[in-house]
Amino acid sequence: xxxxxxxxxxxxxxxxxxxxxxxxxxxxxxxxxxxxxxxxxxxxxxxxxxxxxxxxxxxxxxxxxxxxxxxxxxxxxxxxxxxxxxxxxxxxxxxxxxxxxxxxxxxxxxxxxxxxxxxxxxxxxxxxxxxxxxxxxxxxxxxxxxxxxxxxxxxxxxxxxxxxxxxxxxxxxxxxxxxxxxxxxxxxxxxxxxxxxxxxxxxxxxxxxxxxxxxxxxxxxxxxxxxxxxxxxxxxxxxxxxxxxxxxxxxxxxxxxxxxxxxxx
Numbered sequence: 001x002x003x004x005x006x007x008x009x010x011x012x013x014x015x016x017x018x019x020x021x022x023x024x025x026x027x028x029x030x031x032x033x034x035x036x037x038x039x040x041x042x043x044x045x046x047x048x049x050x051x052x053x054x055x056x057x058x059x060x061x062x063x064x065x066x067x068x069x070x071x072x073x074x075x076x077x078x079x080x081x082x083x084x085x086x087x088x089x090x091x092x093x094x095x096x097x098x099x100x101x102x103x104x105x106x107x108x109x110x111x112x113x114x115x116x117x118x119x120x121x122x123x124x125x126x127x128x129x130x131x132x133x134x135x136x137x138x139x140x141x142x143x144x145x146x147x148x149x150x151x152x153x154x155x156x157x158x159x160x161x162x163x164x165x166x167x168x169x170x171x172x173x174x175x176x177x178x179x180x181x182x183x184x185x186x187x188x189x190x191x192x193x194x195x196x197x198x199x200x201x202x203x204x205x206x207x208x209x210x211x212x213x214x215x216x217x218x219x220x221x222x223x224x225x226x227x228x229x230x231x232x233x234x235x236x237x238x239x240x241x242x243x244x245x246x247x248x249x250x251x252x253x254x255x256x257x258x259x260x261x262x263x264x265x
Contacts, residue, residue: 045130061116073108094108096131102126154216162201163227166193171187181209184211186231208238
């Protein structure tokens with residue numbers, strides 16, 4: 001990745017370089033770049049020492065060399081695999097402030113397919129200015145593998161549903177079809193020392209057409225005192241005598257004995 005400040009191309013080869021532990025630094029007369037590796041991702045701070053010439057707002061231009069597909073919004077830059085659409089790297093959590101700690105408005109902007117910029121509104125800012133995006137890659141991902149299933153519409157911490165000491169996750173796919181159109185499905189992925197399971201450890205469905213089971217999901221705590229966390233799932237389109245009367249279902253049995261297709265409703 002190559003970097004420009006406004007129209008000035010930065011040459012990193014002749015910069016001062018330093019690294020120790022989880023930190024690294026590059027510096028020249030125009031800019032210092034600090035890298036800090038954290039559990040959330042790679043924190044990359046750009047410290048611009050002086051305001052660039054001209055009246056334009058500050059702009060950091062990134063020239064990207066990659067075969068990944070680049071998607072840019074004001075809030076984030078995401079690089080995705082062209083083969084399977086999976087996220088490979090994200091720039092997000094953008095912050096900027098001046099020498100006095102004044103928060104500056106900043107956003108991402110697409111220049112072209114191989115170039116994006118970070119734009120900072122630096123009117124009345126006191127330099128040096130710090131620009132701080134977070135670069136991260138997902139440590140875990142899952143897909144619903146069904147067109148229009150809306151997997152991920154709702155996501156929640158499930159608590160520890162199997163009592164192994166690790167937190168688990170519940171995900172809703174309210175338009176999932178498996179015998180009935182838009183019946184919906186909820187998925188639970190168990191946590192472990194290695195992270196979340198790559199496949200769902202538990203699923204449940206409404207078995208009712210247009211029930212949209214999984215539109216909302218959440219942990220319910222230990223509702224029956226068996227020592228296991230339970231989950232609650234909303235099914236706002238469920239009909240049982242009244243059109244779209246809706247229904248809420250809760251696990252309530254502990255996931256050590258609950259069947260894969262049953263909730264207490």
